[in-house]
Amino acid sequence: MGSSHSKQTKALGLKDKMSGPRIWLPLDVLFGKAYASLSITAKALLIDLAAQIRSRYGEITNNGDLTTALRVLSKRGWRSDKTIRKAAKELEGALLIVKTRQGHLPNKANLYAVTWLALNESPKFDFTKIGFPYKGYLKFES
Numbered sequence: 001m002g003s004s005h006s007k008q009t010k011a012l013g014l015k016d017k018m019s020g021p022r023i024w025l026p027l028d029v030l031f032g033k034a035y036a037s038l039s040i041t042a043k044a045l046l047i048d049l050a051a052q053i054r055s056r057y058g059e060i061t062n063n064g065d066l067t068t069a070l071r072v073l074s075k076r077g078w079r080s081d082k083t084i085r086k087a088a089k090e091l092e093g094a095l096l097i098v099k100t101r102q103g104h105l106p107n108k109a110n111l112y113a114v115t116w117l118a119l120n121e122s123p124k125f126d127f128t129k130i131g132f133p134y135k136g137y138l139k140f141e142s
Helices: 002-012 040-050 070-076 081-093
Strands: 097-101 111-114
Touching: 040 070, 040 081, 040 111, 070 081, 081 097
Parallel strands: none
Antiparallel strands: 097 111
């Protein structure tokens, strides 16, 4: 049985192996009450925010620097600032994301962190790790 499996794996070759960036989204988020409570739009925004997470040598480097700017999200099919803001508020209410910087006109976007990862502190954020609701979504009550 094991021999047959290894032959199949070898037959697939390297081209069929997964490579490149991925979205890391834990199952306790996807199967949790907070995620289940979300609208489809908020779920889509969560996926698009998670797609912005970057790592170097296995360590997350930019949690807290995730943007909801329309100029960035329009490349992902988003067309309305109002829809994005509504979905972001919903995600904040479910304790899945936290606003790390309040944006303002003309060109400073809101920034967010997902709460299933530790915050990567930066001087451009409005707060530090103290008070960051790490895994806050687990405390969500509908």
